[in-house]
Amino acid sequence: AQSVSQHNHHVILSEAASLELGCNYSYGGTVNLFWYVQYPGQHLQLLLKYFSGDPLVKGIKGFEAEFIKSKFSFNLRKPSVQWSDTAEYFCAVILSGTYKYIFGTGTRLKVLA
Amino acid sequence: SAVISQKPSRDICQRGTSLTIQCQVDSQVTMMFWYRQQPGQSLTLIATANQGSEATYESGFVIDKFPISRPNLTFSTLTVSNMSPEDSSIYLCSVIQGGYNEQFFGPGTRLTVL
Numbered sequence: 001a002q003s004v005s006q007h008n009h010h011v012i013l014s015e016a017a018s019l020e021l022g023c024n025y026s027y028g029g030t031v032n033l034f035w036y037v038q039y040p041g042q043h044l045q046l047l048l049k050y051f052s053g054d055p056l057v058k059g060i061k062g063f064e065a066e067f068i069k070s071k072f073s074f075n076l077r078k079p080s081v082q083w084s085d086t087a088e089y090f091c092a093v094i095l096s097g098t099y100k101y102i103f104g105t106g107t108r109l110k111v112l113a
Numbered sequence: 114s115a116v117i118s119q120k121p122s123r124d125i126c127q128r129g130t131s132l133t134i135q136c137q138v139d140s141q142v143t144m145m146f147w148y149r150q151q152p153g154q155s156l157t158l159i160a161t162a163n164q165g166s167e168a169t170y171e172s173g174f175v176i177d178k179f180p181i182s183r184p185n186l187t188f189s190t191l192t193v194s195n196m197s198p199e200d201s202s203i204y205l206c207s208v209i210q211g212g213y214n215e216q217f218f219g220p221g222t223r224l225t226v227l
Contacts, residue, residue, distance in 0.1 A: 002154075032214065043117075044205070051116040090156070098213045099144060103156040 004028045004093050006103035013081050014112050019110055020106050021076040022090035023065075030096035033074040037105075039087045047089070050074065061085070083113040115140055115208050115220035125225045126196055133192045134222045136206035141186035145210070146212070146216070150203040159204075164191045196226045 007022045025031065027032025035047040055067040065076045074091060091104040116139040122188055126132050136145065147159040149156045160170045169182040182190045193200050210217060 034215075043220040046217075047213065049215060087165075094214055099146075099161075099216075100158060100208055101216060103157075105153075105155040 002070070002093065002095070002102050004091055004102050005046075006089075006107050008014045008107045009105065010058055010108045010110075012110045012112065015059055015083055016080050017111075019076070019078040019085070019109070021089055021091075021109070023053045023074045023076065024106055025074070025091075025093045025102070027072075027093065027095065029105075030048045032094050033067060034094075034101075035059065035076050036090045036092060038090070039064045044090070047076070056102050058102040059105040081109075083111050085109060115142065115210050115217045117206060117217060119204075119206060119219040119222050121222055122220065123223040123225075125227060127227055130196055131185055131192055132196065132224060133190050134204055134206075134224075136189045136191070136219055138187045138208055140210075143186070144181065146149045146207045146209075147181065147189075147191045148205045148207065148218075150205060150221070154201070156203045156205065159191070160179060193224065196224075198226045200224065201226045 005024045005025050006083045033050040036044045037047045038044050047063050048057050050057045050067045058064045063078050067074050088106045088108050092101045094101050118137045120135045145162045150156045150158045158171050159174045160168045162168045162183040164183045164186050167208050180192045203223050205218050205221045207216045207218045
């Protein structure tokens with residue numbers, strides 16, 4: 001069965017540190033990839049998405065993610081985190097042409113001021 | 114993007130009772146989804162609700178436990194029936210908009226079953 005793995009369950013960083021959150025999926029076909037963020041007390045929001053084209057995608061708030069097809073990965077990065085980036089981050093995959101999302105288990109990021 | 118509201122935002126219920134969660138969207142959408150997010154776990158799709166047809170349930174979820182209604186293109190309900198503490202979770206509805214099956218989520222309903 002298809003699955004999505006997020007290896008970092010909890011991450012603590014100081015402000016201005018660089019961030020990279022890992023996401024790997026298990027499916028050999030064409031996929032669409034997403035990162036969602038859930039700030040404390042708020043609902044899930046789309047951070048960025050990849051459907052095709054340039055494998056380096058840029059999202060809101062300075063986040064970016066790189067799709068590496070050979071590694072089945074879609075890691076999220078930010079060069080310099082802020083206290084306001086404290087949130088839970090979810091990677092999600094859908095098989096191209098379908099609508100069923102498969103979510104990773106999420107990564108809780110805490111940024112220390 | 115769609116704006117989605119859910120009622121109630123949270124509830125505490127007794128074992129054996131049922132709770133109906135409402136999901137309202139500010140625009141007409143064909144597909145609505147219900148997810149469960151258990152503590153410390155990922156989001157799990159419960160069912161897909163299309164207007165005018167029976168909901169489609171994922172493996173491990175059954176209609177008797179999670180009956181769903183979809184009376185029109187902007188509204189859906191999910192009932193959690195005969196609740197047990199294991200049903201304590203956040204329940205979210207979502208919709209698809211746009212050409213790339215991008216999903217938008219409601220704020221969730223936090224359910225605690227005693």
